[in-house]
Amino acid sequence: MATVFITGSTDGLGRAAAQSLLDDGHHVVLHARSAERAAGLGELASRVAGIVIGDLRSAAQTRSVADQVNAIGRMDAVIHNAGVYTEGTRGSTPEGHAGVLAVNTLAPYILTALIERPRRLVYLSSGLHRGGEGSLRDLDWTKRSWDPAKAYAESKLQVVALAFAVARRWPDVLSNAVDPGWVRTRMGGPGAPVDLETGQRTQTWLAVSEEPAAKVSGRYWHHMRQEEPASEATDAEFQDQLIARLGELTGVGLPGA
Numbered sequence: 001m002a003t004v005f006i007t008g009s010t011d012g013l014g015r016a017a018a019q020s021l022l023d024d025g026h027h028v029v030l031h032a033r034s035a036e037r038a039a040g041l042g043e044l045a046s047r048v049a050g051i052v053i054g055d056l057r058s059a060a061q062t063r064s065v066a067d068q069v070n071a072i073g074r075m076d077a078v079i080h081n082a083g084v085y086t087e088g089t090r091g092s093t094p095e096g097h098a099g100v101l102a103v104n105t106l107a108p109y110i111l112t113a114l115i116e117r118p119r120r121l122v123y124l125s126s127g128l129h130r131g132g133e134g135s136l137r138d139l140d141w142t143k144r145s146w147d148p149a150k151a152y153a154e155s156k157l158q159v160v161a162l163a164f165a166v167a168r169r170w171p172d173v174l175s176n177a178v179d180p181g182w183v184r185t186r187m188g189g190p191g192a193p194v195d196l197e198t199g200q201r202t203q204t205w206l207a208v209s210e211e212p213a214a215k216v217s218g219r220y221w222h223h224m225r226q227e228e229p230a231s232e233a234t235d236a237e238f239q240d241q242l243i244a245r246l247g248e249l250t251g252v253g254l255p256g257a
């Protein structure tokens with residue numbers, strides 16, 4: 001049985017993934033943005049191997065999340081699930097970054113670099129990543145006027161490129177990206193066509209399954225099938241430039257193989 005850490009597991013797809021893994025007998029470490037949100041986990045809290053706390057808008061709290069996970073022990077898999085959708089304004093995090101960039105891109109990058117290397121990594125992207133090309137010129141939205149849909153799309157393209165960069169850099173780790181579809185969560189809304197069970201299935205399968213089909217790396221998945229992502233995500237030069245820029249913005253380097 002595997003031990004899996006899931007970011008953003010107080011609600012939606014993260015919580016559903018935790019429930020599914022626990023029902024299958026795996027060990028799960030949950031993540032909540034605050035002690036108040038953790039208190040709302042109810043009976044789920046009594047079934048898990050640990051709960052770590054930290055607001056991913058803050059780089060300092062994100063580093064603390066990595067420390068808390070490492071204190072629990074080495075994870076077999078990490079599902080980078082936490083995310084925010086379109087935000088009305090750029091906002092400014094404690095470190096001065098755009099909120100969407102901080103939660104959707106910088107946090108998975110920091111956690112990838114600082115959590116003791118697991119055997120598998122899964123990053124939640126979106127089909128909307130296809131509208132996100134060209135972000136490197138202004139990753140943190142300091143030069144452009146704010147465009148909520150474009151900012152979300154860019155962050156979801158960046159996370160695919162991050163997954164693929166890690167796949168290239170760490171050949172001993174399986175690193176994949178998932179588009180869960182349009183799912184009925186707080187983010188997806190009540191009219192979304194995909195139920196929670198279907199929406200969480202691909203990421204939990206990639207995290208723990210021993211089936212040969214699940215033991216691949218550097219792929220983009222949608223509902224248990226591989227798909228072709230936007231071309232920038234598969235471009236090694238884009239991946240390398242992104243990793244360099246994320247290193248500059250966070251002050252955290254991504255270790256080599």
Ligand SMILES: NC(=O)c1ccc[n+]([C@@H]2O[C@H](COP(=O)([O-])OP(=O)(O)OC[C@H]3O[C@@H](n4cnc5c(N)ncnc54)[C@H](OP(=O)(O)O)[C@@H]3O)[C@@H](O)[C@H]2O)c1
Binds near residue numbers: 009014056103124188
């Ligand atoms: N639902 C969809 O249709 C859809 C489609 C494509 C991709 N996705 C992706 O799937 C992932 C999960 O989405 P979802 O639909 O389950 O969203 P959700 O229902 O809004 O849940 C998001 C989770 O992330 C957590 N989170 C957000 N900001 C955080 C922060 N600053 N610090 C700590 N935790 C934070 C939330 O915590 P709180 O409860 O405290 O806010 C919650 O647990 C996201 O990455 C999203 O982009 C979703």
